[in-house]
Each structure stands twice: as structure tokens, then as C-alpha cells.
Amino acid sequence: MIKIVILGAGNIAQHLYKVFQTTETLHVVQVYNRSAEALSYFKNTATTTNLKNLAEADIYIIAVADDAITSIANKLPFTNRLVVHTSGNVSMHELHKKNRRGVFYPLQTFTKDVTVNFSQIPICLETGEKSDFKILKTIADAIGSTSYKISSEQRRALHVSAVFVNNFSNHLYRIAHEICETNNVPFEILSPLIQETAKKITTLTPYMAQTGPAKRGDQQTIENHLEKLDKDIHKEIYTLLTQSIAKTYGREKL
């Protein structure tokens, strides 16, 4: 049995709490949050709004906004315990060194009220002391996640990569949605193509999977497309991504 204290009550805190409850080996002994209201989610578990009252546990998981991590870690009223955060973009070393430090970063997009399947979520693990790695690995295993040993610098690279594949791809979907609306076409027509594009990279590298006018160097189609776009920002994005693809495939001239 691993005794866990969760610090924070937001999205990730809730998702971790929920999945820990489904296991027989992970026991959340307490949830801390600065304000009491948010703690109502954590039924059947002791809660506190005072860091001084933190319970004894094997691991303290700080699941709060990036800019609040250091301040909470600094205020912890104990030393030499295992304290980890769950952020993709914060170095492990921003946790105070009075405790043993680590990172437990689930690489996924969490939406409130949407259940997530942790067996589909890779978890990036890092610890300051080698002997602490095992407990993080045990937690990841218990919730069915695949885990990877990832350094703070690697995690930072993953975090910016995630912005490209998640935030930016979604924004491209949004632009397509706008174009469809302007032209009275149901956006749902594009859904199978979106799913297939994502699925393709599980069997082909993105480099191999690339298709389209920019790769072919099909200037006529590119001009036709630019003409069809109404918004300047859409034209700019189209032009820049087309140039980048063309460059990738050695078509410098487009």
C-alpha cells in the first residue's frame, strides 16, 4: 500500500484522485487545497486547507498551476520526504531541495468531467534519487499507464512538442471549422480525415505520411487555395506551413 497526499484540487488532481481510487495498492490519505470549496469533490477522503496539517505519506503529489508549484514546495513543513509535481514545463529543480524530489507528468490533455483512460496515457517519470524511481514506477503501473524515464530537459522538449501536436493541430481544426461555416458545409465531413491523419502516424513516420500540394510542389493548387481563403491570418498560416513543408521535401522555390 502506497500512501499518497495530493496537493491541489483542479483537473489533474481530480483525475489522479479518481484513478487512484480504482486501485487496491494506492491510498490517497489526504487532499490539500488552499481554498475549501474546491475540496468538496474529494468525498470519503480527509482534506485540509492548512499545509501545517499535512498527513504523513510515502509521496506528496503537487498538482497545481505551474507558477504555484515552487511556492507550495517551499512551504512544506517537513524534510527528506518524496515530493513530486505533475507539470510538463517545470524543472524538477524548482522543487525545494529540503525534500527528495521527482516528477510524475501524465502527457495528455485533460478536460474537466471527461473521464480519461490512464492505460492510454504515457507518464514521464523523473527522480532526484535513484531509489525513489521505483515508487513512481509502481504508481504508474498500478493505474495501467506506460511510463518513461524522462529528464527535465527532455520533458521540456516534450511539452513544446505537445503544443504543436495538440494546441496547434486543434487550432488548424478550428480554422477548417471557420472555413466550413463560411461556406455552409458541415464540419463533420472532415472528421474521418482528421481521425485518419492522426491514426496514420502510428504506422508511418509523419515524414512518410505527408501528402498534399506543398509536398508535390503543386503551385496551381496552392494559388487556388489562397484565393479561396478570406481571412488574412488564414492566408499567412497557409503560406508559412506550405513553405515549411516545401522546405522539408527540398522544394525551396514555392
Add this chain to the structure above:
Amino acid sequence: MIKIVILGAGNIAQHLYKVFQTTETLHVVQVYNRSAEALSYFKNTATTTNLKNLAEADIYIIAVADDAITSIANKLPFTNRLVVHTSGNVSMHELHKKNRRGVFYPLQTFTKDVTVNFSQIPICLETGEKSDFKILKTIADAIGSTSYKISSEQRRALHVSAVFVNNFSNHLYRIAHEICETNNVPFEILSPLIQETAKKITTLTPYMAQTGPAKRGDQQTIENHLEKLDKDIHKEIYTLLTQSIAKTYGREKL
């Protein structure tokens, strides 16, 4: 029984041929291609390299490169028959008006040798004469596809939208792949996130699904990400898409 002649021997021609063979109501009576070699794929079916020898059929499906469509349509040695093309980016009116015209455009990314499931492919239909719509609808139904009545202008909008969600998203995956390689991180870690991002838009609009620093106006994370990117073109793309997201959510200042 609907008698079909396919003109062309490339990717789409092959995929349509294959799926038509699986039905009991669609009969490919002949495949035409300018060069004979490519015709070897179409076993058990009459083939020709001479437009003058085209067989009699209910519908002629031109599945060739965009810039060859008009020239083939012009050369057809008959009139008043139903002739359609399969392109997302060519107006129906580029087919010669001596025949009845239409479009049968499957909106999907086709890869050679990768079997496609037509029940997952939306087909955009258009006909010059109302009475011809039924035969296109019957063909789409026979192969299990959902079909939509889409005008040439709407199809053009869909085609450019498809570039955003397919070609451009895939290029973002490619950039993430590069960043991962530079930092010795396995790209596969990002695959669940990529799948989830695509899946999300089947239940939320892309507008609602958006997350990330650009939407939050989190300048600190944005600067941190830009610092981590090595290539200028990656920085440019990051900056432009971040600006576009910020604008979408009313954060003009980023």
C-alpha cells in the same frame, strides 16, 4: 446493376475499383489508362489504352490527376452520357458540357497499398442534372459511404480545409518528431495525445476543445517554449499559430 468505366489507374482508381468489386450492384466493365503498364492492377476486367474503344456504361468515372481531367473529358468520343470526376479541387464545369456532368469526391487521404474502409469515408456528390444525382447516391450507398450534396464552391472550401486538418496537422506532427529526435525522446510518447486531440472534436467543437498557453495568455510558458526551439522556422510557426489562437480568444496582446 450499374455499369461503370473507370478512367485512370492511380491511387483513387485502384481504391474505387477494389471497393466496387466487393458489391453485387456495381460492375466495372472497363478500365482505361493512357499507358498499358499501370493497367496490370485491374485483373479480370477489360482494359484499354484508347479512348475510342471505351465501352458503353451508365457512368464514366475520371480518376486522374487534376490537371489531366479536362483534357480527357474533352476527348471522350460520345455525348450525353454521365461523366464524373473524383477531385476535390476541380469545378464540375471543367468537364466538357457535351456530356452530363457530375462529381464523386471521396474526402479522405489515400495511401497506396493501405486498404481504406469506405464506410468511414464521406463522399461529396454533385451533378449538373438533378436526375443524375440518384445514380451517384446509389453508388455511394453501395460501398457503404455517407454522402453529401456539395456544390463546386463548397467542395473547394472543403479541399482547402482538408489541407489544414490533414497536410498541415501532419506537418506539425513532423515538427514534433524533429524536436523529439533532437532531444532523444521517443516520438511514440506523443501518439496518445495526437489520437485524443483528433477524437475530441467528435464531441466538442475545436473552439471549445482548445487548451494551452496561447489560449490562457500564459506569456511565461510561451517564452520558455520559444527558447527551447532550435530552428527558426519552428519559432516562426510557433509564434504565428500562438498569435492566431490568442486572437481567437480575444487576447490581442500576446
